[in-house]
Amino acid sequence: MQDVVRLPQRHAGAGELFQLLRDGVPRTRADLAASTGQARSTITTRVDQLLAAGLIAPAGEASSTGGRPPTTFAFRPDARLVLAVDLGATHARLAVTDLASTVLAEAEAPLAIAAGPEVVLDWVVEHGRELLASTGRPLRDLASVGVGLPGPVEHSTGRPINPPIMPAWDDVDVRGLLAARLGAEVLVDNDVNLMALGEHRTAWPDVDDMLFVKVATGIGSGIISDGRLRRGAQGAAGDIGHIAVPGAADVPCRCGNLGCLEAVASGRALAETLTATGLPAANGADVVALVRSGDLAAGRAVRQAGREIGSVLAACVSLLNPSLVVIGGVVAEAGEHLIAGIREVVYQRSLPLATQHLRIVTSQARSQVGILGASAMAVDHVLSPGAIDALLEAQIA
Numbered sequence: 001m002q003d004v005v006r007l008p009q010r011h012a013g014a015g016e017l018f019q020l021l022r023d024g025v026p027r028t029r030a031d032l033a034a035s036t037g038q039a040r041s042t043i044t045t046r047v048d049q050l051l052a053a054g055l056i057a058p059a060g061e062a063s064s065t066g067g068r069p070p071t072t073f074a075f076r077p078d079a080r081l082v083l084a085v086d087l088g089a090t091h092a093r094l095a096v097t098d099l100a101s102t103v104l105a106e107a108e109a110p111l112a113i114a115a116g117p118e119v120v121l122d123w124v125v126e127h128g129r130e131l132l133a134s135t136g137r138p139l140r141d142l143a144s145v146g147v148g149l150p151g152p153v154e155h156s157t158g159r160p161i162n163p164p165i166m167p168a169w170d171d172v173d174v175r176g177l178l179a180a181r182l183g184a185e186v187l188v189d190n191d192v193n194l195m196a197l198g199e200h201r202t203a204w205p206d207v208d209d210m211l212f213v214k215v216a217t218g219i220g221s222g223i224i225s226d227g228r229l230r231r232g233a234q235g236a237a238g239d240i241g242h243i244a245v246p247g248a249a250d251v252p253c254r255c256g257n258l259g260c261l262e263a264v265a266s267g268r269a270l271a272e273t274l275t276a277t278g279l280p281a282a283n284g285a286d287v288v289a290l291v292r293s294g295d296l297a298a299g300r301a302v303r304q305a306g307r308e309i310g311s312v313l314a315a316c317v318s319l320l321n322p323s324l325v326v327i328g329g330v331v332a333e334a335g336e337h338l339i340a341g342i343r344e345v346v347y348q349r350s351l352p353l354a355t356q357h358l359r360i361v362t363s364q365a366r367s368q369v370g371i372l373g374a375s376a377m378a379v380d381h382v383l384s385p386g387a388i389d390a391l392l393e394a395q396i397a
Contacts, residue, residue, distance in 0.1 A: 014046040014392055015385030018055060018075075022383065024100070026059035026072035047073060049392050054079045077102065080143035081135070082378045083128050083182070086191060086370030089113050089150050089165055089217035090283065092123065093371050096131050099143070099383060101201070101375040103368070105134050113150055116168045117177070125181045142184045146378030147174060148191035148370050150218060152236050158188035161234065164242075164255045165218060187377050189231070191370055192238060195363075196222025197229050198373030199326050203364040209322045212363070213240070215309065215338065216284055216329035219262045223320065241266070243312050261312050265305035267331045273301055284330040291334040302334045306341020313342060314349035321354045328363035 020035055021027065027035075033043045050056045051073070059074035077100035084101075086093040092111040095103045107127055113120060124147075132142060151163025158175030160166055175186040196212035204210060212222040219241035223230040230237050241262035242255045251269070253260035263269055267284020274281045274290065279297060281287050290298035313325065325346070327339055343360050350358075363369055381387060 013385060013389045014049045015388035017043070017046045018050055018383070018388050019385060021050075021056055021073065021075045024075050024077075026062075026074040028062050028070040028072050030070060031072075050388075053392060053395060055388070075099075080382070081132065081137055081141050082143060082375050082382070083132065083145045083184075084371040084374035084378065085124055085128070085145065085147040086194070086374055087111070087113055087120065087124075087147065087149055088191060088370075092120070092127075093367070094124070094127055094131055095368075095371040095375065096135050097371075097375040097379075099379050101372055101379055103371070103375075105131050106368075106371065107131055108367075113166050113169075117172045117174070121174070121177055124178065128182065139183060142182060144184055144378035144382040145178055145182055145186040146194070146374035146376075147178065147186060147188045148194040148374050149174070149188060150191050150220075152234070152239065153188055153190045154235050155187075155189050155231055158186060161236075164253075185378075185382065187381055189374075189377060190220070190222075190235065190238075192220035193222040193229055193231060194373030194377060195328055195369045196224055196238075196326075196373065197376050198369040198371070199328070199363055199365050200224050200229075201376050202369075202372055204324060204326070207324050209320070210324040210326060211238075211313070211316060211320065211322045212326045212328060212369075213309070213313065214329040215266065215305075215327065215331040217266060217268050219266050219309065219329075221316070224322075225320065240312050240316065245308050246311055248308065261308060265308040267329070270301055270305055270331065274298060288330060288334045291337055299334075299337050302331065302337040303341040305331070306338040306343075307345050308341075309338075310342040310345025311349065314346045317346055317350040317358065318354050323357055323359065325358065325360045326363050327360065328366070328369055332362050333366075 029043050033040050056073045057076045059072045061069035062072050077098040082097050084095045084097055090112055093108045095106040097103050149160055151166045152161045154161050159171050160169045163169050174188050179186045192214045195214055199212050208227045210224045214220050221238040221240045223238050242260045244259045245261050245264055248259040248264045250258040251263040253263035270287045271281040271283050291302055347355050365372055
């Protein structure tokens with residue numbers, strides 16, 4: 001028998017009712033009335049509104065206890081589409097998903113974020129439209145766009161704020177520029193925040209407290225606390241790449257400080273270190289290739305980078321007490337070398353109570369984690385109670 005979850009009486013709108021149906025489980029009008037405490041006539045009106053909007057559809061008949069079997073209704077994830085955009089320092093990934101964040105079409109290409117907003121956003125618009133067309137759906141079916149950028153972002157405005165590796169992007173109205181050209185609402189966030197969201201939704205939905213750490217051209221982290229993504233006051237929460245590493249050399253960092261974690265342990269830092277020793281490497285992917293080829297010096301360098309990351313994460317673990325730390329990004333694909341170094345230091349230096357049940361693992365969503373998080377952010381916005389109510393009101397008008 002289906003568990004009944006009762007909503008407070010004040011939740012009377014169709015938008016709130018729709019939240020019960022987002023899990024995809026078919027429900028009858030009687031089920032919805034029992035869950036909400038609302039009158040059957042009210043439920044019928046709300047269900048009819050959601051049917052007219054195409055957000056739900058009949059899903060067969062329930063078992064009858066006598067008389068005509070009641071009709072069930074379920075969420076229609078294919079009602080609208082979302083464009084998910086994951087922009088890194090040197091790459092761009094796009095995906096068209098449905099409203100359940102199922103990827104319908106995707107594309108990837110090398111693209112330097114340093115090329116500037118005009119070049120990068122033109123690419124996103126052009127290839128986003130092409131990708132949407134490849135699904136056979138019109139542009140009007142695009143409900144929302146989610147964008148991840150490799151730098152601090154003021155989430156409320158969608159504007160990058162003094163991003164160290166993004167010249168000419170400071171305070172650019174990314175949200176407004178894309179919305180005007182794609183004709184849909186746009187949400188923008190830091191890329192690692194979206195990776196944390198994507199990993200949490202797809203691989204660890206039952207974990208309430210976790211950290212996602214991206215180790216690539218730069219280093220950053222996303223924080224899930226009490227089951228929710230935490231951005232901080234100015235969107236800078238989790239920016240561990242610019243924490244000074246205890247005892248590290250005074251290596252200049254792109255942020256202007258010395259000895260930052262990113263300056264000594266990122267994919268770029270590893271590539272520069274190995275190149276200086278006679279092992280040419282242009283980026284983190286080259287470092288990973290060297291490790292996979294069995295190069296001992298590259299393996300040692302990556303493990304030491306893991307130790308440096310672990311020295312910063314140890315304090316984070318003691319402060320935030322997550323039950324899970326997930327390591328992602330291109331350098332995480334170097335096998336056990338990186339994560340072994342991280343575990344070595346975190347378990348040694350963090351408070352014993354904080355590490356008692358702590359797991360440190362590599363990302364399960366891997367390269368898709370950013371677009372899955374971007375999709376989840378966009379879907380959550382467009383399917384929120386307020387957004388659903390506004391959509392239904394607009395249709396009536």
